[in-house]
Amino acid sequence: xxxxxxxxxxGDPSGGAFTDYVMPAVEGEVVLDVLHRIQAGPAPDLACxxxxxxxxxxxxxxxxxxRPALMCMTRVDELPVGExxxxxxxxxxxxxxxxxxxxxxxxxxxxxxxxxxxxxxxxPDGTYRMMQIxxxxxxxxxxxxxxxxxxDVCHVIRDHEExxxxxxxxxxxxxxxxxxxHPLDTNDRRELLRQKMGLGMCNITxxxxxxxxxxxxxxDNAIIPLKERVVDSAYDPVAWLGRxxxxxxxxxxxxxxxxxxxxxHPTSADGPTPTPTAGIAASS
Amino acid sequence: MSxxxxxxxxxxxxxxxxxPVMLGGVRGGPDARTLRRDRWWGSPLVTAGFLSAFIxxxxxxxxxxSDYFVGASAHRDLISPFYSPCLTYSCGLAGGSGRGWLFIxxxxxxxxxxxxxxxxxxxxxxxxxxxxxxxSFWQSPPACAVADGHGSYSGETRFPLILQNIHxxxxxxxxxxxxxxxxxxxxxxxxxGDGGIGVSLGTVVLVIxxxxxxxxxxxxxACRHMCGGNVKQFSKHxxxxxxxxxxxxxxxxxxxxxWASLTFVAVADIYVRLVASGAFHDPKxx
Ligand code: SF4
Ligand code: SF4
Ligand code: FES
Ligand code: FES
Numbered sequence: 001x002x003x004x005x006x007x008x009x010x011g012d013p014s015g016g017a018f019t020d021y022v023m024p025a026v027e028g029e030v031v032l033d034v035l036h037r038i039q040a041g042p043a044p045d046l047a048c049x050x051x052x053x054x055x056x057x058x059x060x061x062x063x064x065x066x067r068p069a070l071m072c073m074t075r076v077d078e079l080p081v082g083e084x085x086x087x088x089x090x091x092x093x094x095x096x097x098x099x100x101x102x103x104x105x106x107x108x109x110x111x112x113x114x115x116x117x118x119x120x121x122x123x124p125d126g127t128y129r130m131m132q133i134x135x136x137x138x139x140x141x142x143x144x145x146x147x148x149x150x151x152d153v154c155h156v157i158r159d160h161e162e163x164x165x166x167x168x169x170x171x172x173x174x175x176x177x178x179x180x181x182h183p184l185d186t187n188d189r190r191e192l193l194r195q196k197m198g199l200g201m202c203n204i205t206x207x208x209x210x211x212x213x214x215x216x217x218x219x220d221n222a223i224i225p226l227k228e229r230v231v232d233s234a235y236d237p238v239a240w241l242g243r244x245x246x247x248x249x250x251x252x253x254x255x256x257x258x259x260x261x262x263x264x265h266p267t268s269a270d271g272p273t274p275t276p277t278a279g280i281a282a283s284s
Numbered sequence: 285m286s287x288x289x290x291x292x293x294x295x296x297x298x299x300x301x302x303x304p305v306m307l308g309g310v311r312g313g314p315d316a317r318t319l320r321r322d323r324w325w326g327s328p329l330v331t332a333g334f335l336s337a338f339i340x341x342x343x344x345x346x347x348x349x350s351d352y353f354v355g356a357s358a359h360r361d362l363i364s365p366f367y368s369p370c371l372t373y374s375c376g377l378a379g380g381s382g383r384g385w386l387f388i389x390x391x392x393x394x395x396x397x398x399x400x401x402x403x404x405x406x407x408x409x410x411x412x413x414x415x416x417x418x419x420s421f422w423q424s425p426p427a428c429a430v431a432d433g434h435g436s437y438s439g440e441t442r443f444p445l446i447l448q449n450i451h452x453x454x455x456x457x458x459x460x461x462x463x464x465x466x467x468x469x470x471x472x473x474x475x476x477g478d479g480g481i482g483v484s485l486g487t488v489v490l491v492i493x494x495x496x497x498x499x500x501x502x503x504x505x506a507c508r509h510m511c512g513g514n515v516k517q518f519s520k521h522x523x524x525x526x527x528x529x530x531x532x533x534x535x536x537x538x539x540x541x542x543w544a545s546l547t548f549v550a551v552a553d554i555y556v557r558l559v560a561s562g563a564f565h566d567p568k569x570x
């Protein structure tokens with residue numbers, strides 16, 4: 001068999017460049033296999049993350065020929081033959097070394113998703129009654145392997161670094177949708193999504209859906225339904241009027257507070273205390 | 285549209301303890317617009333070409349102000365979807381039909397302009413077309429992992445794009461248009477002269493047009509949300525769950541319905557135009 005040329009980006013925060021490695025081709029290999037042979041041969045110091053080699057851990061995300069993809073799930077023989085295979089790190093996150101990026105932005109955003117606040121139990125023994133049809137909508141989102149390629153490809157932060165301070169991103173939007181459509185949940189995250197999580201920044205161009213290795217319909221089943229929920233609460237004058245008439249009295253914040261079953265607990269015990277002025281403060 | 289849980293829910297926007305995001309880390313990879321070498325520009329180019337062609341054709345057709353109606357005298361009742369409902373007196377003259385109470389007498393410019401806003405607004409704010417024109421015309425982004433090249437970006441958070449949020453109102457307007465175009469399709473079953481019933485190629489064209497428009501509206505994301513998507517506990521709302529289940533596979537094909545119905549509106553207009561101008565005789569099928 002012919003040789004395969006792999007053009008790998010090598011570098012760290014001080015800079016980097018592409019290096020070509022020509023390896024003998026082996027049938028049935030994935031991109032990660034070739035990288036492993038490069039590590040075993042010409043470049044033992046090549047840094048890349050991987051773990052399961054089965055498309056299930058979400059560690060080996062990179063950009064192969066310019067498109068975000070899992071290195072362990074991209075077969076060499078599906079890429080154009082006779083051309084070098086270009087492997088670069090994810091563009092949206094800060095580089096650590098070679099193909100390894102610092103994805104902590106995603107964990108920061110994940111900590112700001114208000115968790116499930118369950119309603120009062122259905123039965124005296126503290127249990128709930130749920131049917132399969134109640135939970136199956138959220139099950140699609142549980143398939144996420146946190147590869148963060150959707151976050152990487154999203155042009156809102158990929159092309160506009162400054163938006164990171166106010167943008168949860170598609171991976172977090174599916175988490176929001178899972179909770180917002182959860183039959184037990186009582187939290188209302190719609191204003192949060194609108195004001196601070198940047199739901200309005202997404203222009204539904206569906207790149208997240210295109211790259212998701214778990215084929216989660218991120219845009220159709222999470223982002224658009226969330227946008228519609230925000231329309232319900234913030235942009236729909238008829239709905240607003242309907243609520244006014246139906247409910248008539250609006251409870252004060254203190255009243256709501258008093259009998260709310262579980263207020264949102266910020267999960268970020270480790271985060272620094274916020275500055276009083278900034279929402280999500282940018283720091284450097 | 286209130287939903288279950290609204291009474292219990294607490295707004296979480298005040299409760300957020302923000303965690304600072306680190307900005308400005310050095311990014312890896314080269315400073316290139318994209319590393320893609322496939323034909324990523326193909327799809328936005330085709331989309332832009334198709335949408336432009338439709339815009340050019342529909343503008344031309346709407347300003348024609350003639351040949352949009354085939355009255356009973358020529359054959360049967362066929363009306364171009366661009367001109368329906370026909371609100372002006374000129375349609376009465378063109379068609380000689382008896383729907384006179386709607387007609388505006390003083391309007392002499394094309395009656396197509398009067399009804400343009402509804403379908404146009406519906407398509408402009410449609411979640412699918414938004415994707416299509418953001419990618420193809422606005423280049424934001426032109427394709428996945430290709431830089432959008434704009435200096436700053438605020439998505440749909442500011443005027444005028446924040447107005448995209450009124451899509452559901454256009455949905456209801458579109459439903460009215462669907463009903464009218466369905467009536468038009470039913471009218472096209474009338475045989476010329478004595479009022480018998482028959483099918484011609486024109487009937488088929490208008491029926492397909494109306495069907496595609498219904499499929500396009502039924503697969504709308506706002507429709508899916510309002511019909512059942514906004515329910516939290518489906519087991520308490522079995523009917524809405526069934527509707528939602530029915531709409532979900534249609535919704536997955538929203539893009540196909542969007543293109544098919546757009547194309548067919550133009551096809552129907554061309555067909556009516558050909559018949560009305562006498563260039564083509566609407567053949568009877570049975
Ligand atoms: S659809 Fe929205 S969230 Fe997904 S990649 Fe596009 S802009 Fe980002
Ligand atoms: S939603 Fe899909 S693309 Fe995004 S992190 Fe999860 S698995 Fe990866
Ligand atoms: S190594 Fe686990 S997803 Fe690729
Ligand atoms: S018509 Fe396309 S989303 Fe409503």
